[in-house]
Amino acid sequence: MPPADTRPAIRPYRPTDRDAVADVCVRTAHNGGDSRALYPDLRLMPSIFAEPYCHLDPDLAFVLDDGEGRAVGYVVGTADTERFVKDFRRIWIPRLVDRYPEPTAQPRTPTEEMVGLLHRPERMLVPELAAYPAHLHIDLLPPWQGRGHGRRLMHTLLNALHAQGVPAVHLGMVTVNTAARGFYDRLGFHKIPVADAGPLTCLGRATTPD
Secondary structure, three states, X not given: OOOOOOOOEEEEOOHHHHHHHHHHHXXXXXXXXXXXXXXXXXXXXXXXHOHHHHHHOHHHEEEEEXXXXXXXXXXXXXXXXXXXXXXXXHHHHHHHOOXXXXXXXXXXXXXXXXXXXXXXXXXXXXXXXXXXXXXXXEEEOXXXXXXXXXXXXXXXXXXXXXXXXXXXXXXXXXXXXXXXXXXXXXXOOEEOOOOOOOOEEEEEEEOOOO
């Protein structure tokens, strides 16, 4: 458990948080659990699901600081998924193409599958989600879960999106992660029917504060 004398606080992301945020991502990227055995390259998952948001939309990136300066959780997002996809292809992929070249064959490993996702940001443009222009990712290290920090992180982002005039936000969660679904349900998210969501369940809600 975290030390009793620390005072965790939510604050804006800083560039010095990069490694800590990446670590949180890696340790929660496999159905909410540690992904290191599945994806041995520890930069891969953060390069898809955390770092591009911190780089392209830093004003919508927030961390849970453990009280000693280390990020132990985060929420990241974008106010405009369509614009984010364009920036991802134009700005983000060129930064990574040397490390993760675009695949030329069908993926044979989990890593190759994720590299393929990296090179297909247009997968985020889902017609059924058009009324929910913003989207987000949230992760917390296990010792910091179940203590209200996730709710506080989420409301921090919702308030920021609402202040920008964004009406609604969506997210995609792995359907088998039932604990995460319970968390989102308690926050007022509802299922958005999507014709071909694969292993994901799409959820959304208005950004209006509760």
